[in-house]
Amino acid sequence: MADIVVDQVSKSFGSINALKEIRLEIKDQEFVVLLGPSGCGKTTLLRIIAGLETASSGSIRIGGRDVTRLPPRQRRIAMVFQNYAVFPHLTVFENIAFGLRMAKKPDGDVKRQVGRVSQLMHIDHLLERYPAQLSGGQRQRVAVARALAVEPEVLLMDEPLSNLDALLRLEMRTELKKLLQESRTTTIYVTHDQVEAMSLADRIAVMRNGDVEQYDVPMAVYQRPATRFVGSFIGNPPMNFLNVRRGSGQVLIGEAAIAALVDLPSEPVMGVRPEDLSVVTPNSPNAFPAHVMVIEPLGPHLLLSLDVDGQMLRATVPPDLEVKAGATLWLRPHSDRLCWLPRAAA
Ligand code: ATP
Numbered sequence: 001m002a003d004i005v006v007d008q009v010s011k012s013f014g015s016i017n018a019l020k021e022i023r024l025e026i027k028d029q030e031f032v033v034l035l036g037p038s039g040c041g042k043t044t045l046l047r048i049i050a051g052l053e054t055a056s057s058g059s060i061r062i063g064g065r066d067v068t069r070l071p072p073r074q075r076r077i078a079m080v081f082q083n084y085a086v087f088p089h090l091t092v093f094e095n096i097a098f099g100l101r102m103a104k105k106p107d108g109d110v111k112r113q114v115g116r117v118s119q120l121m122h123i124d125h126l127l128e129r130y131p132a133q134l135s136g137g138q139r140q141r142v143a144v145a146r147a148l149a150v151e152p153e154v155l156l157m158d159e160p161l162s163n164l165d166a167l168l169r170l171e172m173r174t175e176l177k178k179l180l181q182e183s184r185t186t187t188i189y190v191t192h193d194q195v196e197a198m199s200l201a202d203r204i205a206v207m208r209n210g211d212v213e214q215y216d217v218p219m220a221v222y223q224r225p226a227t228r229f230v231g232s233f234i235g236n237p238p239m240n241f242l243n244v245r246r247g248s249g250q251v252l253i254g255e256a257a258i259a260a261l262v263d264l265p266s267e268p269v270m271g272v273r274p275e276d277l278s279v280v281t282p283n284s285p286n287a288f289p290a291h292v293m294v295i296e297p298l299g300p301h302l303l304l305s306l307d308v309d310g311q312m313l314r315a316t317v318p319p320d321l322e323v324k325a326g327a328t329l330w331l332r333p334h335s336d337r338l339c340w341l342p343r344a345a346a
Pocket residue numbers: 013016018036037038039040041042043044045192
């Protein structure tokens with residue numbers, strides 16, 4: 001069992017509070033992504049879990065064992081970094097074997113283990129090559145294979161795809177997901193790329209300013225963001241947030257009633273994804289008028305920027321919709337996809 005408990009972990013660098021009483025539980029074999037903008041504390045948290053940095057307060061448990069004061073090599077973890085440093089003077093075989101040699105494993109065991117992980121990573125035909133003779137994606141797989149070869153209980157990855165070009169990154173993302181599903185290692189993965197987080201994670205911890213703002217499965221984070229920051233950070237274009245009013249039994253945008261009154265905060269903000277707005281005929285029920293400001297054709301859809309009662313809104317609509325800038329459209333939000341936040345929390 002390699003579940004991880006991050007218990008009230010704080011970290012200060014002088015006057016900077018990089019982490020503020022972080023609490024996270026990661027289940028055995030779970031794939032958790034730490035997601036957030038630059039400087040929010042992702043790498044610091046990962047380094048504290050690895051033992052490369054000490055927490056100012058709080059504790060880390062791995063598989064029920066308190067590792068807070070243990071050095072990295074006693075934590076049974078392996079790490080893959082952004083630059084996935086592989087040794088240029090060693091063959092792929094020796095790169096993967098590195099940790100096993102350090103642990104003084106007998107040759108037979110080393111051979112067996114390198115064979116096993118190189119098959120898992122689909123690089124078993126490359127074992128005699130040197131890193132310079134590999135593509136970026138292959139080198140990356142060598143780095144992951146080397147980490148997995150020591151059979152860590154926990155795999156920690158810090159932006160392992162960030163050095164790859166966009167297409168390779170997409171390919172490797174799919175590949176990594178498949179490989180890690182097969183390896184069943186508890187994994188914590190740091191990224192600032194929300195698409196990567198959505199695609200890979202069992203659960204995402206969305207971080208901001210040293211805090212975790214939401215920790216949940218990807219679709220819950222996407223559809224029911226706990227804060228305005230989460231709704232804006234995840235999704236491209238981001239979620240819209242509109243100030244709405246409470247009418248008699250209705251929620252109003254301007255003068256238009258758009259939903260029956262749910263259990264709303266006193267000063268509500270309505271969150272709606274751009275793809276959850278449908279164009280309907282004028283004066284349809286539960287719809288509101290909006291003025292088209294800008295139209296951007298993006299291929300699979302048009303991205304419209306609209307003005308609603310003095311507020312800016314984005315909607316994605318079918319690419320063949322006949323619409324011109326300056327027109328008024330009526331939009332109906334998907335009633336079961338709306339989220340409501342108090343203005344203060346937004
Ligand atoms: P990025 O995505 O840019 O790597 P991050 O979310 O991983 O960012 P961290 O590297 O964890 O963020 O940094 C969190 C905060 O702590 C930042 O304000 C950073 O400047 C600060 N920080 C990190 N390491 C140190 C250090 N060794 N000394 C001083 N401040 C540090």
